[in-house]
Amino acid sequence: MRGGSVPTLAVGQIRRRPAAFAGLAAALFLAVAAVTLFGSLVAAQVTAPAPVARAAVAGPGLLVIAGAFGEIAVLVALFVVVNALGFTLRQQHRDLALLRTVAATPRQIRRLVRLQVTATVLAAAVPGGAAGHFAARAFLTALQRRGMAAPGLRIPGTPVPVLIALAVALLVGLAATALTVRRITRPAPAAALTDSAVGQRWTGVVRLLIGGAVLVGGGLLLRLAGTRPAGELDKAGQAALLGALVLLVAVALLGPVVARLPMAVLGAPVRALLPRVGWLADANLRGYAVRLSSAVVPVALLVGLSATMLIMTGTAERAALATGATTSVTKASDVWLRQAELGLLAGFAAVSTVNTLVALTADRRREFALLRLVGATRRQLLRMLLVEAVLTTAVGVLLGAAVAAAATGAFSRAVTGSLLPVVPGAACGWVVAGAAVLTVPGIVGTGLWAIGGRAVEEVGGERG
Incomplete structure (x- = not known):
């Protein structure tokens, strides 16, 4: 060339x-x-x-x-x-x-x-x-x-x-x-x-080693956040939020590995409840670990960062009410700042989620055409995609929630001395609902386009 x-x-x-x-x-x-x-x-x-x-x-x-x-x-x-x-x-x-x-x-x-x-x-x-x-x-x-x-x-x-x-x-x-x-x-x-x-079905050794090192780094940041004295709650909050981001980077690096465990747990009941479509959806997600990782990481990013900020704010406000003290974490002006930051971060994560899921699903046109050639109907493929979308959302939410739990637990220890933070259930529920709204329609909607056309032409033509 x-x-x-x-x-x-x-x-x-x-x-x-x-x-x-x-x-x-x-x-x-x-x-x-x-x-x-x-x-x-x-x-x-x-x-x-x-x-x-x-x-x-x-x-x-x-x-x-x-x-x-x-x-x-x-x-x-x-x-x-x-x-x-x-x-x-x-x-x-x-x-x-x-x-x-x-x-x-x-x-x-x-x-x-x-x-x-x-x-x-x-x-x-x-x-x-x-x-x-x-x-x-x-x-x-x-x-x-x-x-x-x-x-x-x-x-x-x-x-x-x-x-x-x-x-x-x-x-x-x-x-x-x-x-x-x-x-x-x-x-x-x-x-x-x-x-x-x-x-690709597995993760390289170098990537595993880097992911492990990043995971340790995130743990050290959370340890730093959890050991801040009572007068340095702002620094504890920054360290906890940065630690959450570092842990999410580790999740991205180790995604093909860490996504397998929740997928194995969630896939078993789906196979039992939906023997045909559920089995195929579970096999697709577990068989392509890199693709599963690419799909769940943006969801984990959205849930992990949003939930971390919401829970940290709720924990700090509860502690301020109990002690009568006011820090920059609880002042009205800084609460507004954190809400603006949350909106910005959620916007980044939402764009990443939609971009990734739409591109991933669109790239499977040849795979869908092969399934149609062996007897699958469009309706069955859409049901399979719906199950995949729900499972992808669930795995991403679980990974993001695990990161948020670790980060807010460290912050709560610095604020209250307890590892149990104050969880605003309604707000966190809206975060999960938002993740589902982005994920499920994105996958199913793109799937409607991807399964269109003639199967023979899709299989015989170029991939992508």
Whole structure:
């Protein structure tokens, strides 16, 4: 393959798989917008005249808010990008493996993927930067209305925050590409093509080791949160929330392993209650561990972060009522901040959930066509997808709830001395309902489209 044809192939792959790259573009849009948002807030404070910058305000100040608020939001946005990028590359595994069989070198494959990622980042940069800039203006206005930012502060028109956001997105995208593309370039061409045909069924040793190390890191953060003294509840809350995010990263890395246990527990009664459709749905989810992991991780992210913030707020408020003390965790202005942060994080997780589930289901058209050729009806396939959607939601909720329980237990220990936090049942119920609303219609709705068409043509045509 000539070097000059690599850019043409990169553009061709994006046009050929728009759904996969649309999901990655949406994730990159959120990441660029998030970095631009909080970078613009920092720029507003740094570039302000001295009298305005030193004006007394209620709360910790704009720099502290932008740092503490943006830390988790930006990490979540980048987590969503890495998850979307990994899935986009897995969808191209077969095509890239085929290129290797016709003499494409590993270097050319790496260059091809880097060009795809760079093009997608550049496409998302302008709208993401604009959205982040306008969001920063709206957020600053809301802070000023509550007396938490100086009235004279203005978001500057400098392009520096957007350029930093673009550089961060490129850096994360290219670093994740270098790690993910190794699965295609390391094996021999024939072995890579075989892997793409049968699908990945297990997790590499390196990924297991990294996942284990991240899991230990999350545990250490929660230990730090649980041992904070009573006067440092704000630090305990930040450590607990960051620990929850680190544990969710570990879940993503160890997903094919950790998702098997709840799937085994939930799959048994489903097989018994629905002998045909339930058996097939359970076999599909358990037989493709990587696909199951890709589906449940966004759901776990949504449930884990949302439930953690809700339970932490409820625990802190209960402790404040019992002791009569007021901390920044329970002040009305900071409660508003946490609600805004919860909405932002939930939005990131929701976009990730919809992107991943729609792309995963759409990528199974050939599989559905084969099932139709061996006698399955469209109605049976939809029932199977409904069962899969319910099981996927349940596994994601259980994993997210486990992370939330660990994080809020550590926070509760710092606040009350007990590992049992205050759980707002109604609010957490809405979180679970929201996860179900995103997951079930996303899978079943995409399935309605994916099982359409003629089965023979789908099987004989190209996959994807």
